[in-house]
Amino acid sequence: MALLQISEPGMSAAPHQHKLAIGIDLGTTNSLVATVFSGMSKVLQDEHGHALLPSVVRYLPSGEVVVGHEAQAQQSADPVNTVVSVKRFMGRSLKDIADRAHIPYHFVDSADTTKHLQIQTRAGLRTPIEISAEILKTLKARAEKSLGGELTGAVITVPAYFDDAQRQATKDAARLAGLNVLRLLNEPTAAAVAYGLDNAAEGTFVIYDLGGGTFDVSILKLTKGVFEVLATNGDSALGGDDFDHRIYCWVLDEIRTKVRESHGHFNPLNEQDTRLLLTKSRQAKEWLTDNHEAQITCRLSDGSFVDVTLTATQFLELTQHLVTKTLSPTLKAMRDANLGIEDIKGVVLVGGATRMPQVRHAVEDYFQQTPLTNLDPDKVVALGAAIQANALVGNRSEEDLLLLDVTPLSLGLETMGGLVEKIIPRNSTLPVARAQDFTTYKDGQTAMSIQVLQGERELVADCRSLARFELRGIPPMAAGAARIRVTFQVDADGLLSVSAREQTSGIEANVVVKPSYGLTEDEITQMLKSSFGSAETDKKSRMLAEARVSAGAIIQSVKLALAADSNLISDVEKLAIEAEILKLEAIAKTEDAAAINKAVDSLNHATEAFAAARMNASVSRALAGKNLDEVNL
Amino acid sequence: MTEIGKVIFIMAITLTQTAADRVEKFLANRGKGIGLRLGVKTTGCSGMAYTLEFVDELHPEDTSFESHGVKVIVDPKSLVYIDGTELDFTKEGLNEGFKFNNPNVKDECGCGESFTV
Numbered sequence: 001m002a003l004l005q006i007s008e009p010g011m012s013a014a015p016h017q018h019k020l021a022i023g024i025d026l027g028t029t030n031s032l033v034a035t036v037f038s039g040m041s042k043v044l045q046d047e048h049g050h051a052l053l054p055s056v057v058r059y060l061p062s063g064e065v066v067v068g069h070e071a072q073a074q075q076s077a078d079p080v081n082t083v084v085s086v087k088r089f090m091g092r093s094l095k096d097i098a099d100r101a102h103i104p105y106h107f108v109d110s111a112d113t114t115k116h117l118q119i120q121t122r123a124g125l126r127t128p129i130e131i132s133a134e135i136l137k138t139l140k141a142r143a144e145k146s147l148g149g150e151l152t153g154a155v156i157t158v159p160a161y162f163d164d165a166q167r168q169a170t171k172d173a174a175r176l177a178g179l180n181v182l183r184l185l186n187e188p189t190a191a192a193v194a195y196g197l198d199n200a201a202e203g204t205f206v207i208y209d210l211g212g213g214t215f216d217v218s219i220l221k222l223t224k225g226v227f228e229v230l231a232t233n234g235d236s237a238l239g240g241d242d243f244d245h246r247i248y249c250w251v252l253d254e255i256r257t258k259v260r261e262s263h264g265h266f267n268p269l270n271e272q273d274t275r276l277l278l279t280k281s282r283q284a285k286e287w288l289t290d291n292h293e294a295q296i297t298c299r300l301s302d303g304s305f306v307d308v309t310l311t312a313t314q315f316l317e318l319t320q321h322l323v324t325k326t327l328s329p330t331l332k333a334m335r336d337a338n339l340g341i342e343d344i345k346g347v348v349l350v351g352g353a354t355r356m357p358q359v360r361h362a363v364e365d366y367f368q369q370t371p372l373t374n375l376d377p378d379k380v381v382a383l384g385a386a387i388q389a390n391a392l393v394g395n396r397s398e399e400d401l402l403l404l405d406v407t408p409l410s411l412g413l414e415t416m417g418g419l420v421e422k423i424i425p426r427n428s429t430l431p432v433a434r435a436q437d438f439t440t441y442k443d444g445q446t447a448m449s450i451q452v453l454q455g456e457r458e459l460v461a462d463c464r465s466l467a468r469f470e471l472r473g474i475p476p477m478a479a480g481a482a483r484i485r486v487t488f489q490v491d492a493d494g495l496l497s498v499s500a501r502e503q504t505s506g507i508e509a510n511v512v513v514k515p516s517y518g519l520t521e522d523e524i525t526q527m528l529k530s531s532f533g534s535a536e537t538d539k540k541s542r543m544l545a546e547a548r549v550s551a552g553a554i555i556q557s558v559k560l561a562l563a564a565d566s567n568l569i570s571d572v573e574k575l576a577i578e579a580e581i582l583k584l585e586a587i588a589k590t591e592d593a594a595a596i597n598k599a600v601d602s603l604n605h606a607t608e609a610f611a612a613a614r615m616n617a618s619v620s621r622a623l624a625g626k627n628l629d630e631v632n633l
Numbered sequence: 634m635t636e637i638g639k640v641i642f643i644m645a646i647t648l649t650q651t652a653a654d655r656v657e658k659f660l661a662n663r664g665k666g667i668g669l670r671l672g673v674k675t676t677g678c679s680g681m682a683y684t685l686e687f688v689d690e691l692h693p694e695d696t697s698f699e700s701h702g703v704k705v706i707v708d709p710k711s712l713v714y715i716d717g718t719e720l721d722f723t724k725e726g727l728n729e730g731f732k733f734n735n736p737n738v739k740d741e742c743g744c745g746e747s748f749t750v
Contacts, residue, residue, distance in 0.1 A: 003730025
């Protein structure tokens with residue numbers, strides 16, 4: 001029995017045509033998937049009741065891929081083949097990764113420097129796109145199980161500061177996972193949507209997002225249903241994990257002091273004890289959200305017993321500098337947006353670490369208002385994405401306006417002297433198309449090289465190059481006479497295409513640009529093909545199962561027929577049929593689907609005469625004692 | 634000559650307590666709406682399909698019931714197919730949602746979304 005959800009008035013779908021839409025928060029530390037049930041946004045859990053899926057992918061020696069808690073548990077045992085925080089590498093080349101020395105993976109850069117990097121795992125070279133796709137596949141499977149059907153589409157969130165290459169990479173990962181991406185949505189915008197701020201009046205909002213390992217602050221301005229990102233800032237190496245680590249260091253100090261007092265010798269902790277203490281530290285942090293003190297007790301592997309008590313006040317002192325550290329990016333963002341705290345209409349807290357009272361107080365003190373906290377800060381981004389996905393597939397009535405997004409950075413091209421000419425300014429509402437005319441620089445110039453750039457800086461060297469292409473076949477004429485119209489177009493996902501056309505001569509030369517950081521069509525096809533590798537084995541086992549079912553069915557029916565009507569055939573015929581049954585029963589135990597099917601055919605063939613005899617017998621039984629008139633043939 | 638009207642017995646549409654609690658929660662979350670509309674549509678792989686919608690306005694021909702404090706609204710055409718139905722809210726594995734326990738149903742398609750009476 002299918003389970004139904006409540007639709008908007010007049011919006012009930014026909015059976016089997018429910019438009020199932022999901023929102024995915026593809027996070028650095030954890031990922032989530034949410035959907036709208038009966039008008040209410042809800043995060044979906046896995047079989048074990050976990051809502052958060054750790055964004056950890058492990059490649060096993062067996063060739064299997066595991067994602068989430070299971071992969072996370074093996075992280076320290078198999079660091080090289082267990083990829084964490086892959087989001088940091090999305091759409092990046094090796095030169096973009098600053099702290100490579102601290103990352104355990106074997107990076108391989110593509111020969112083409114503008115291409116994405118790859119990670120050497122035991123399963124072979126994997127791009128961040130493929131690794132992210134594994135996380136998305138897991139979430140997709142969870143959603144399909146929960147919703148009981150095929151998904152119409154998904155909205156995936158990305159940080160507001162993600163550039164075109166990172167957005168394209170995210171979209172490629174979704175495609176690889178078999179998801180239809182309805183839209184990429186900025187994370188802060190999704191959080192604002194979850195709180196229904198898009199329904200509210202106009203105003204400027206701050207989204208303060210302190211996650212497991214990253215801190216982002218965004219200032220959004222809402223005007224007529226359009227969210228504009230005024231400023232973003234953050235710290236990519238600051239999060240809830242740092243608070244755990246502070247407690248962990250404090251516990252170590254306590255142990256050391258005690259050991260010294262008893263004139264003993266302090267042994268450095270092994271890896272297992274370190275992990276145990278870190279877990280205990282995280283639990284203590286969570287406990288202190290609602291309590292005045294937390295007791296940390298555990299037995300270490302050398303048999304010694306740890307029993308310390310951390311008060312809320314001590315915890316506050318230990319971590320005050322971390323809280324303060326979040327305020328300076330916040331200040332910078334406010335300054336970039338040219339705003340004072342009196343301009344801020346609301347503050348939204350996102351990320352599990354914002355549950356800590358000291359974080360809430362700091363935000364409250366700075367903005368002089370109580371932040372919005374009634375939604376679960378871990379889930380708020382996914383919830384907002386689900387609401388947007390539900391609207392995009394058309395499950396809401398028309399009066400609900402669709403949310404619009406804006407370009408995060410300006411887009412332009414290189415002109416003479418290494419300067420950037422901006423075509424689409426940042427914060428343009430999407431989708432957007434802008435054109436501008438350019439001309440030739442030399443007499444008789446027949447080709448023009450166009451470099452597409454993204455960024456706010458004036459010099460080409462300071463912006464990110466997204467693509468380069470050539471327009472050829474310009475008719476030779478005096479410098480400055482040609483009119484080349486370059487059109488920049490950004491679709492609703494924030495993805496860019498550029499075309500150029502020579503105007504004066506009427507000759508057209510259109511060029512479509514593909515982002516150089518994304519995957520080419522060929523690469524995507526190749527990856528999809530390799531993902532069919534497992535499809536082949538799936539298909540085989542399916543064929544075998546089907547062959548066995550039909551073998552079972554025919555054996556059953558022939559046996560029944562023999563029991564009922566064996567008098568219709570000779571003993572020789574009967575023996576022949578029984579021999580075929582025995583043969584089929586033996587073959588059905590093998591793994592060979594084709595042989596089973598052949599034996600089924602053979603049994604079918606052997607029973608043809610018998611079946612005909614039975615048919616005749618039953619027709620004569622039916623006709624016995626009836627006039628021809630009564631029989632409708 | 635006196636015209637004698639045929640008496641039609643209407644049973645009722647009811648909600649289980651769980652279903653009623655959910656509907657109230659969904660209505661509160663939606664922020665508007667006066668109740669829940671149950672209905673049938675003639676489509677699907679075995680004849681008819683259930684519909685479940687929020688109600689913002691009543692039509693003159695609608696029949697209303699009240700169950701555990703929730704207003705349940707049915708149009709007369711649908712009522713003949715679903716009279717006596719109890720609406721439940723259940724979990725099946727990871728999936729959760731509403732389920733029609735309809736005494737009129739003779740046959741359901743495998744998926745349970747459509748039925749014949």
